[in-house]
Amino acid sequence: MNFIKLKNERFIMINSKFNFLKKLLFFILLIFFLQLPLYATKDIPPDIKKIITRGKLIVALKNGNYPPFFYEDDKKALIGYDIEMAQDIAKNLGVGIEYNRNAQSFADVIKLVENDSADLGISALSSTLSRGLSVNFSDPYLSPNQSLILNRILEIKLKNNNDIDKSALKIAVLKNSAYEDYIKQNITSFDELLKNTETIQYDDLEKALTDVMNGKILALYVDQIYANYIIKNRKLANIYVRRKDIDGEIDPISIVVNWRNQNLLNWINLYVKRMKYEGRNKYLSQKYLKDLK
Incomplete structure (x- = not known):
């Protein structure tokens, strides 16, 4: 009986130590994983x-x-x-x-x-x-290139020296965009027919595009990628407008x-x-x- 009791007590002691070691290992691993982001970013600027x-x-x-x-x-x-x-x-x-x-x-x-x-x-x-x-x-x-979305009819009239309402001879740029700077810098790169046009600022590209398509203004100055997207995806855009890249000018x-x-x-x-x-x-x-x- 004493032998069995001693054996049971030893078993309980070993089991207790094993449980303690398990808890200790779990605690160490927990600390490690909680600190992992800090180690991972330790030497990062x-x-x-x-x-x-x-x-x-x-x-x-x-x-x-x-x-x-x-x-x-x-x-x-x-x-x-x-x-x-x-x-x-x-x-x-x-x-x-x-x-x-x-x-x-x-x-x-x-x-x-x-x-x-x-x-x-x-x-x-x-x-x-x-x-x-x-x-x-x-x-x-x-x-991409810097580009103009041009009204086809107004452009043809301009080339043929036809009478055009002077209020339509405007190139639109989006307000607070880089194209406010670009048009000042690059107007000398435009075709001779476009150099004497007036710049007009729009708060909304959609409104500017609508005015170009309706012939209220001559052109909208944007990047080539946006111009291509509009001409392809805007209904009837390819009929009323065309894209003209500005030679040598990128965005x-x-x-x-x-x-x-x-x-x-x-x-x-x-x-x-x-x-x-x-x-x-x-x-x-x-x-x-x-x-x-």
């Missing part, structure tokens, strides 16, 4: 570490649609070239994504990044010298980064380079741009 620690990338995106860069589909889901690129950047950082859509203009997108209300601006943003005074721009991920489209976040800028530039090396830009172009030429 602060501007990138901030995003990883937060667990999401905040991207400034202009309110409204600007296809094929960003727009809502039939189910109100955001899609487009810029959307997929932003999602892929977040994926490579190992975080989620959130869009700050408080910007009512492209200039407002720049301000959101400048004021640290967003980590990046990805919104078909032209990298201009004036904008570069307040923020950093990545290497361009697209470089470098880049990602905006706060000037303080130099390490993040370097990483984004690496992403843009690898995007080209690995064919991601080709994939996105095939998906969103191939039918627009």
Whole structure:
């Protein structure tokens, strides 16, 4: 009986030690996994570490649609070239994504990044010298031509020296966009017939396009990608308007980064380079741009 009792007591003691070791191991593993994000980001620069620690990338995106860069589909889901690129950047950082859509203009997108209300601006943003005074721009991920969407009838009348209502001899640009700068810089690159036209600012691209199609104004000045999309997808657009590229003038489209976040800028530039090396830009172009030429 004493032998059996001793054996049972020994068994209880061993079992107790085993349970203690199990609990200790569980506690050690728990501490390890709780500290894992800290170890994982220990040597990462602060501007990138901030995003990883937060667990999401905040991207400034202009309110409204600007296809094929960003727009809502039939189910109100955001899609487009810029959307997929932003999602892929977040994926490579190992975080989620959130869009700050408080910007009512492209200039407002720049301000959101400048004021640290967003980590990046990805919104078909032209990298201009004036904008570069307040923020950093990545290497361009697209470089379309600058283009005019021209009213066909007014253009023919202009070429044939026919009488045209002088109020119609205007080229529209979107207010607070890079094209306000471009038209001042590049008017000398326009055809002789277009150099004496007046510039008119619009708050809404759709209104400007409607006025061009109706012959109220001569042209709308935009990037080639947007022009191609409109002419292909807007009903009757290819009948009433045509695209005319401005020779030698491109619109470098880049990602905006706060000037303080130099390490993040370097990483984004690496992403843009690898995007080209690995064919991601080709994939996105095939998906969103191939039918627009």
